[in-house]
Amino acid sequence: MSLMTEITIFVLAAFVGFEVISKVPTTLHTPLMSQTNAIHGIVMLGGLIVVGYANDPLEYVIGTIAIAFGAINIVGGFMVTDRMLGMFSKKPKPKAEADGKGGGGK
Amino acid sequence: MIAEAVLKPGGDAATALYIVAFSLFILGVKRGTHPTTAKQGNLVAAFGMAVAVVTTLLLDGIGNWGLIALGLGIGTAVGVIASVRVKMTEMPQMVALYNGVGGGAVALIAWSEIRHGISLGETIPLDTLIPVLFAAVVGSVSFWGSNIAFAKLQDLIPTRPLAVPGQQVINVVLLIGILVACTDIAINNDDPSQAIFIAVLLAAGLLGNLVVLPIGGADMPVVISLLNAFTGLSAAAAGFALDNVALIVAGTLVGSSGTILTMEMATAMNRSVANVLFAGFGGAPAGGAGGSTEERPHVSIGAQDAAIKLAYADSVVIVPGYGLAVAQAQHAIKEVGDELEKRGVTVNYAIHPVAGRMPGHMNVLLAEADVPYEQLKEMEEINPEMPRTDVAVVVGANDVTNPAAKNDPDSPIAGMPIIEVDQAQQVIVIKRSLSPGFAGIDNDLFYEANTSMLFDDAKKAAADIAAEIQNL
Numbered sequence: 001m002s003l004m005t006e007i008t009i010f011v012l013a014a015f016v017g018f019e020v021i022s023k024v025p026t027t028l029h030t031p032l033m034s035q036t037n038a039i040h041g042i043v044m045l046g047g048l049i050v051v052g053y054a055n056d057p058l059e060y061v062i063g064t065i066a067i068a069f070g071a072i073n074i075v076g077g078f079m080v081t082d083r084m085l086g087m088f089s090k091k092p093k094p095k096a097e098a099d100g101k102g103g104g105g106k
Numbered sequence: 107m108i109a110e111a112v113l114k115p116g117g118d119a120a121t122a123l124y125i126v127a128f129s130l131f132i133l134g135v136k137r138g139t140h141p142t143t144a145k146q147g148n149l150v151a152a153f154g155m156a157v158a159v160v161t162t163l164l165l166d167g168i169g170n171w172g173l174i175a176l177g178l179g180i181g182t183a184v185g186v187i188a189s190v191r192v193k194m195t196e197m198p199q200m201v202a203l204y205n206g207v208g209g210g211a212v213a214l215i216a217w218s219e220i221r222h223g224i225s226l227g228e229t230i231p232l233d234t235l236i237p238v239l240f241a242a243v244v245g246s247v248s249f250w251g252s253n254i255a256f257a258k259l260q261d262l263i264p265t266r267p268l269a270v271p272g273q274q275v276i277n278v279v280l281l282i283g284i285l286v287a288c289t290d291i292a293i294n295n296d297d298p299s300q301a302i303f304i305a306v307l308l309a310a311g312l313l314g315n316l317v318v319l320p321i322g323g324a325d326m327p328v329v330i331s332l333l334n335a336f337t338g339l340s341a342a343a344a345g346f347a348l349d350n351v352a353l354i355v356a357g358t359l360v361g362s363s364g365t366i367l368t369m370e371m372a373t374a375m376n377r378s379v380a381n382v383l384f385a386g387f388g389g390a391p392a393g394g395a396g397g398s399t400e401e402r403p404h405v406s407i408g409a410q411d412a413a414i415k416l417a418y419a420d421s422v423v424i425v426p427g428y429g430l431a432v433a434q435a436q437h438a439i440k441e442v443g444d445e446l447e448k449r450g451v452t453v454n455y456a457i458h459p460v461a462g463r464m465p466g467h468m469n470v471l472l473a474e475a476d477v478p479y480e481q482l483k484e485m486e487e488i489n490p491e492m493p494r495t496d497v498a499v500v501v502g503a504n505d506v507t508n509p510a511a512k513n514d515p516d517s518p519i520a521g522m523p524i525i526e527v528d529q530a531q532q533v534i535v536i537k538r539s540l541s542p543g544f545a546g547i548d549n550d551l552f553y554e555a556n557t558s559m560l561f562d563d564a565k566k567a568a569a570d571i572a573a574e575i576q577n578l
Contacts, residue, residue: 001116001349003233010342013355016132017362023139026459027473027482029367029466030197032138033334035148036363037204039131042155042356043211043341045162046348047177049115050218052168059221060170062214064177069211071181072188073204074159078152079189080200085145087194087473 031084038077044070112166116349123161124352130154131356135363141479158352194474195431198330198463199259202252205333209248212340213307216242219347220303229296237346239288242303243310244340250314252333255326258318259463265323273320274384280313317383324428324505326463327371328382335364367465374459374485376511376522402548404540407558409567412499412534413574415558416442419496419532421452423488425525426468427461429502429537429564438568439501440475445575454481456488456498456525458506489526498530500551502537502564508549518547533557536567 024032047070051063113120131154137147162168192200216238223230223238230238257263270276287306291298321329338360345353372379416422424443430436443453455477461468469482483491492498500507509528510517527533528551535557542548551557560567 001351003346006346006349006351006354009351009354010346010358013128013342013358014362017359018366020132020136020139021359021363021366024135025139026370026457026466026484027469027479028138028141028144030201030464030470031144031148031466032135032363033201033330033367033465034197034204035135035138035151036334036338036360037201037208038155039135039151039356040204040208040337040341040360042158042353043208043215043344044181045158045350045353046215046344047211048159048162048168048174049165049348049350050215050222051170051173051177052165053222054170054173054218055225059218060173062218062221063170064173066211066214066218067174067177068181068184069207069214071178072185073181073208073211074155074185075182076185076189076200077204078148078155079186080192080197081148082145083189084194084197084470084473085141085148087470087476088141088479089145 028088031081031088034077034084035081038074038081041070041073041075041077044074046070113161113164115165115167120161120165121351123157124350127154127158127161127352128355128359130157131359135359193434194436194470195434196260197470198326198467199256201464202256202259202330202333205330205337206249206252206256208337209245209252209333209340211245212241212337212344213245213249213310215344216245216347217303217307220298220300224298224300230298232292232295234347235292235295235298237343239291239306241340241343241347242307243284243288244336244343246307246310247314247317248333248336248340250311251318251329251336252314254315254318255329255333258323259326267320267322269320270316273316277313277316280309280316284309284313321382323463324460325375325382327460327465327467328368328375328379330464331364331367331371332379332383333364335361335368338362338364371460371465374523376519402553404553405558407534407560409560409562409570410574411558412560412567413571413578415497415532415534416446416451416499416571417449417575417578419446419451421454421491421495422446423454423456423483423492423495423498423527423530425456425458425498425500425503425507425527426472427458427501427503427506428463428467429504431462431467431471431502433502433564435501435563435565435568436471436475438565438572440472440477441572442499442568442575443477443481445572449575454483454488454491456483456485456527458485458503458525461503461506485523485525489529492526492529495530497532497534498527500527500533500535500537501568504537504542504549505547507551508547509554510547510550513550527551528554528557531556534560536560536562536564538563
């Protein structure tokens with residue numbers, strides 16, 4: 001890929017990013033951050049690639065740590081985001097409603 | 107057959123799969139714009155990540171499978187344990203840590219790239235070398251900066267602004283040194299010095315430490331967002347270096363997100379990002395504020411009085427702050443809200459954009475306590491309602507409710523948008539003492555005629571109030 005193609009992709013991605021992310025409501029900003037952290041874990045691909053052509057002990061160590069860091073980002077990020085969003089998508093308390101109606105009936 | 111399954115790096119098949127992956131990231135984030143679809147969006151993004159990882163594993167030239175398995179195994183284990191165990195009140199430090207490891211991964215990859223380039227003994231083209239240097243510097247700054255942010259949020263080091271004398275000068279010298287060293291590496295791209303590169307990594311790490319150390323707790327929402335933007339940009343730079351389109355798009359997406367959040371947080375404090383980073387709020391003026399220990403008259407009440415005020419109100423607005431997170435009072439507060447609703451009181455929660463230690467921190471805590479999404483009101487939404495509110499309850503928030511921001515042009519927080527609780531008919535402030543907030547300034551709200559202070563731990567106070575309301 002030529003440098004100019006890459007810059008084109010970068011600039012367009014920046015516009016898409018601003019467009020999409022500015023629509024995320026403040027309520028969801030913490031999950032947004034942990035989700036983007038997870039997406040950032042994509043750097044693990046770089047770790048996978050460089051460990052492939054590593055050929056001395058130091059490079060083995062560097063590459064392995066980079067993969068581990070990336071995997072923490074990916075696995076931890078998506079899982080904790082899922083946990084948080086589960087709290088947001090809970091049913092808006094059918095219990096309270098039942099209480100109110102039940103109380104009236106009795 | 108297996109040989110045919112191997113993808114050529116930079117080949118059409120691999121690139122097509124990467125395009126699928128980043129499209130799924132964008133779709134995933136797009137679904138994150140509403141609470142009901144966000145969970146699904148997260149799964150879409152995670153699936154995109156799986157596509158990207160599998161594609162890479164199928165690339166020709168991927169090897170050292172033992173190391174890959176080891177790295178994946180360690181990372182997955184740590185990630186799973188951390189994400190299951192973390193408390194919602196600890197999300198800011200969790201995110202800081204994730205920022206850190208992300209930046210660290212980028213810096214290590216950049217180092218590996220440089221070593222690889224040197225070992226080939228050929229000239230490293232500048233369109234590879236410059237992104238590598240950028241990734242190394244920004245990655246290292248985010249790694250060390252995030253670790254300091256984590257340590258501060260975890261109370262491992264004092265959250266007060268810590269400043270070294272001549273800090274600004276040291277930072278500028280470090281930055282110039284990094285630029286000079288990078289230029290040297292770029293000029294000698296036929297045979298760059300690895301020693302200089304390592305020096306760049308270390309200097310950038312030191313800079314990351316020094317920039318974050320002087321920043322106090324309440325400015326953390328800005329810092330965490332900024333570090334988030336940095337790690338994103340460093341990933342995009344790594345994408346330029348490795349000619350990987352998935353990295354470029356994903357990194358840019360994260361960079362945009364971090365940038366937007368940084369700007370929103372700074373706006374919510376009426377300060378520029380540069381001011382947050384370099385002015386060390388509460389550093390210099392703290393001494394002056396500490397001296398103003400003059401007694402000002404205030405009204406102090408107990409849980410029972412507070413319960414009576416609340417129970418006989420028509421509308422109540424609860425304003426949570428970092429103190430709520432520290433005291434883990436979200437469930438107790440929800441209980442107060444429930445008791446009030448049973449009595450027909452309208453209850454809403456007013457959330458200042460910088461309440462807590464990261465963007466959206468309070469929303470997550472209240473969601474954990476099952477507060478319905480519709481009751482969480484943003485500042486702009488709730489302020490016009492304030493004059494019609496009978497009782498505003500401030501729980502562990504301070505500066506974001508200080509009327510001095512509107513009334514006193516000389517106040518350090520002058521112009522900062524606040525939740526206008528002083529406009530409510532009555533105000534109850536639950537706080538441990540009259541001590542000033544992070545900005546080091548007295549809160550005029552505490553001394554207003556319609557304000558009552560309830561001095562206690564937020565969780566205990568809320569539990570007591572809920573019990574008293576039940577007894578009424």
